[in-house]
Amino acid sequence: MQHFTCVITLLFLVQFIVVTSAQLADSPAPAGPPNITAVLEKAGEFGTFIRLLKSTHVGDQINNQLNNSVNGITVFAPTDSAFSSLPSGTMNSLTDQQQVALIQFHELPYIVSISQFQTISNPVRTQAGDVNNGRYPLNVTTIGNSVNITTGIVNTSIASTVYSDSQLAVYKLDQVLLPLEIFGPPAPAAAPAPNKSKKKESSIAESPSGTSDSSGATAAVNLKCTYEGGIVFAAAVISLWWSY
Numbered sequence: 001m002q003h004f005t006c007v008i009t010l011l012f013l014v015q016f017i018v019v020t021s022a023q024l025a026d027s028p029a030p031a032g033p034p035n036i037t038a039v040l041e042k043a044g045e046f047g048t049f050i051r052l053l054k055s056t057h058v059g060d061q062i063n064n065q066l067n068n069s070v071n072g073i074t075v076f077a078p079t080d081s082a083f084s085s086l087p088s089g090t091m092n093s094l095t096d097q098q099q100v101a102l103i104q105f106h107e108l109p110y111i112v113s114i115s116q117f118q119t120i121s122n123p124v125r126t127q128a129g130d131v132n133n134g135r136y137p138l139n140v141t142t143i144g145n146s147v148n149i150t151t152g153i154v155n156t157s158i159a160s161t162v163y164s165d166s167q168l169a170v171y172k173l174d175q176v177l178l179p180l181e182i183f184g185p186p187a188p189a190a191a192p193a194p195n196k197s198k199k200k201e202s203s204i205a206e207s208p209s210g211t212s213d214s215s216g217a218t219a220a221v222n223l224k225c226t227y228e229g230g231i232v233f234a235a236a237v238i239s240l241w242w243s244y
């Protein structure tokens, strides 16, 4: 199974290389990495999410990751009406750190296409929290290309694809993903739900100083097959070389 997945992935990689080099042959110099803010601004209904990406600095992290990561990024972008349908004060009741976690909860540290959701295994790790321990997971179920997401508190589905290329996929959500770890019932010895007494008075538009541990998230995806990968990769390069 592992082996099979590996081979499939490598075939995609080979195809990607062939397609990419074909494009390089045809087109002028490639543009730089995609810019999450610019992508969302262009779509026009994500003003609150953009503001939160800025205030939490998660937007900068995403742009850095896009410039440095081979795994790409997946972003679930809640619309402005998703944010405005939250109970009032929801965002302001969070600490800076919780706001960072909430926004990172909308990010997967690797790219997932719509069809790849069909084979992703639950629970799906997000960028929030300590990725290695799988904190802040969410679950995905699919029927064909319809993708449902549940956090344990919110059930929603991907409304549409806002943007996708080889590095970045951005999906529109009609609800904000509320993580159980922040909004769930307080569990003994676990992080308690936000207490009103800790209520943060500042508005979300302000820039909190809280920075996150972006923990250099590594996608678990298919990096286990380095050896076979090397062989197939070499084969691909050689075959490309011959084709020119």
Ligand SMILES: *[C@@H]1O[C@H](CO)[C@@H](O)[C@H](O)[C@H]1NC(C)=O
Pocket (backbone or CB within 6 Å): 035, 036, 037, 038, 041, 063
């Ligand atoms: C991304 O786009 C935003 C808005 O268009 C711009 O302000 C910002 O400088 C861009 N960031 C990078 C890294 O290009």
Ligand SMILES: *[C@@H]1O[C@H](CO)[C@@H](O)[C@H](O)[C@H]1NC(C)=O
Pocket (backbone or CB within 6 Å): 032, 033, 067
């Ligand atoms: C991407 O990274 C390279 C070097 O790692 C840097 O020169 C370039 O300015 C970066 N581009 C953006 C858009 O951040």
Ligand SMILES: *[C@@H]1O[C@H](CO)[C@@H](O)[C@H](O)[C@H]1NC(C)=O
Pocket (backbone or CB within 6 Å): 141, 142, 143, 146, 148, 155, 157
């Ligand atoms: C997704 O959610 C909708 C609405 O709750 C439901 O009708 C549908 O069966 C769900 N699909 C999957 C794949 O869970």
Ligand SMILES: *[C@@H]1O[C@H](CO)[C@@H](O)[C@H](O)[C@H]1NC(C)=O
Pocket (backbone or CB within 6 Å): 122, 123, 138, 139, 150, 151, 152, 153
């Ligand atoms: C997510 O899926 C895992 C594994 O199937 C399950 O143990 C967990 O309870 C699910 N969580 C939610 C919130 O659905």
Ligand SMILES: *[C@@H]1O[C@H](CO)[C@@H](O)[C@H](O)[C@H]1NC(C)=O
Pocket (backbone or CB within 6 Å): 150, 153, 154, 155
């Ligand atoms: C989400 O879906 C699960 C099972 O599909 C259901 O038990 C739960 O009540 C739903 N939660 C909400 C908030 O709709």
Ligand SMILES: *[C@@H]1O[C@H](CO)[C@@H](O)[C@H](O)[C@H]1NC(C)=O
Pocket (backbone or CB within 6 Å): 192, 195, 196, 197
């Ligand atoms: C939450 O705040 C209330 C006062 O508003 C206080 O009585 C209670 O002890 C606090 N709970 C925790 C867990 O801090």
